[in-house]
Amino acid sequence: MVSEMDPQRLAEACAERMWSTDAASIALGMRIEQVGPGTATLTMTVRDDMVNGHGSCHGGIISSLADSAFAFACNSRGTVTVAAGFEVDFIAPVMLGDRLVAEAHETVLRGRSGIYDVVVRNHEAVVAVFRGRSRSLGRPVLEDS
Amino acid sequence: MVSEMDPQRLAEACAERMWSTDAASIALGMRIEQVGPGTATLTMTVRDDMVNGHGSCHGGIISSLADSAFAFACNSRGTVTVAAGFEVDFIAPVMLGDRLVAEAHETVLRGRSGIYDVVVRNHEAVVAVFRGRSRSLGRPVLEDS
Amino acid sequence: MVSEMDPQRLAEACAERMWSTDAASIALGMRIEQVGPGTATLTMTVRDDMVNGHGSCHGGIISSLADSAFAFACNSRGTVTVAAGFEVDFIAPVMLGDRLVAEAHETVLRGRSGIYDVVVRNHEAVVAVFRGRSRSLGRPVLEDS
Amino acid sequence: MVSEMDPQRLAEACAERMWSTDAASIALGMRIEQVGPGTATLTMTVRDDMVNGHGSCHGGIISSLADSAFAFACNSRGTVTVAAGFEVDFIAPVMLGDRLVAEAHETVLRGRSGIYDVVVRNHEAVVAVFRGRSRSLGRPVLEDS
DSSP states (O other): OGGGSOHHHHHHHHHHHHHTTOHHHHHTTOEEEEEETTEEEEEEEOOTTSBOTTSSBOHHHHHHHHHHHHHHHHTTTSEEEEEEEEEEEEOSOOOTTOEEEEEEEEEEEETTEEEEEEEEEETTEEEEEEEEEEEEEEEESSOOO | OGGGSOHHHHHHHHHHHHHTTOHHHHHTTOEEEEEETTEEEEEEEOOTTSBOTTSSBOHHHHHHHHHHHHHHHHTTTSEEEEEEEEEEEEOSOOOTTOEEEEEEEEEEEETTEEEEEEEEEETTEEEEEEEEEEEEEEEESSOOO | OGGGSOHHHHHHHHHHHHHTTOHHHHHTTOEEEEEETTEEEEEEEOOTTSBOTTSSBOHHHHHHHHHHHHHHHHTTTSEEEEEEEEEEEEOSOOOTTOEEEEEEEEEEEETTEEEEEEEEEETTEEEEEEEEEEEEEEEESSOOO | OGGGSOHHHHHHHHHHHHHTTOHHHHHTTOEEEEEETTEEEEEEEOOTTSBOTTSSBOHHHHHHHHHHHHHHHHTTTSEEEEEEEEEEEEOSOOOTTOEEEEEEEEEEEETTEEEEEEEEEETTEEEEEEEEEEEEEEEESSOOO
16 A cells, blocks of 8 residues: 555655656656655756757756656655746756756655755756746545555 | 848748757747747647646646747847746646647847746646746857858 | 725725735835736835945845735735745846836736736836746635624 | 955955945844855844735745845855846745744856855744845955955
8 A cells, every 4th residue: 555655665656657657758768767755866868859949958858857857756755746837047058969867856845835956967067957846736646456 | 131131030030040950849849830029929739749647748848838939039139049047837737639829028138138928828728937038149140151 | 895896996905904014015115006906016215225235226125026016916806815936037236216116917817826927117127027926825805894 | 365265264254345235134134144155144033024914024025035145155255246036935934023044055156157045944944945046247246455
């Protein structure tokens, strides 16, 4: 039963359930590297269909990676949770072939609202910082069957 | 010569130049419906590879449409301009097959910095509001050849 | 009774009720110039106790003016509504003696959540843009007695 | 000479110089508890002239405390630096008499742009999170005389 799972196993089970239907993250070539209670790390390599008119990775695609990391982090505690919105700052351009790593962690969780911070790195350099605001819907990610 | 173009023709010429290399917007199935001085309207229909683990359109993909509208609006005056960051609020869920319309307009332009607001609608309903911060790089979008 | 008021009279009655206890806005020398359904305009003149270490108006004080305009706008429909957060961009410095005008309007209202945009001007120049996120608490601003 | 100072002494000297003219932070009863390279901690107790129409501390005043902590942190490295904007989320209400502690730290610094995160606490509880975007003006906070 869900209520008996330890937090790490619960986070992994939620991620597995969500990933199986997350067509968008799969289509963008993302990979889940790690999940835990309130945390997630995803990676993505910039493909030639992710580049914009200035020759660098489209900001919306960088944000999509961060948004997916945010989603896995904020659903990791077992309750279906959606993004109310987010704020992103682009620090450095990202180019074709770069491998991005997005690390999300829970900054605040209070009642149904949460704040999650995501740092996106290209090797060691920070290329974007992202702050997501979450809202829990109250129902479980995993349903007993 | 670029300096002789009227603002509307300049906006259209900049959009055409940028679009030709904007692999990301093309891959996401976006279409430019309108551009003008400081404005752009783009559309996108939600495909099955844009849906997330909760069955609705991935927030990063909605943001990508808004970010592209922002990019075409802030480059419409002829100077290469990039996103410094943006803020997005999700108002209502978006589902498979929905056709989104993102309208961007210039709210403030002062020196090299600008603020652009984008409203994303699904039929008449507002589904997201987006505020982009732009930074001009000072060089022309169109180069005389 | 509140339910019989027209929207304009309701907005004015809510503003009057809120203003009577709004010690912070009063202490900062703000004035309400206009309120209506989903809108409010407030003014404030920059005093010598509002200036920061760089000789210009403290950004938090400019934001306080915008935040008050937002508060009067989002409570204008008769339901107690609080700020969940806001985003502000500073466009131009503001100096001692400048008279600021903050105009707030409702951008989106859906269920208990709203987005309000505030533009702060110094004479004709935009000096700050502010976007507030509101959350209604469901109880009336005015209580029948 | 400034260039010979160690980073901690430089941060303290910058804070002292800024504080002497920071009429706004002084008028709001703030105190600097700590400064260091890229960091600052400020405190403020909520007075009866900081309360809004709902009986809790005005969000703009909470933001002013965070904005001041941000200002001391981003000027701590010796270069005059201003706020380009900020984002704040209110987590819990703050009441008359509460003593707030705002801790700012540097999240990213690249060229003339920086991102600073501030957490505002009321005893142990987080009541607000704030993210400031800074822009350096290039001239020194301290001038040799």
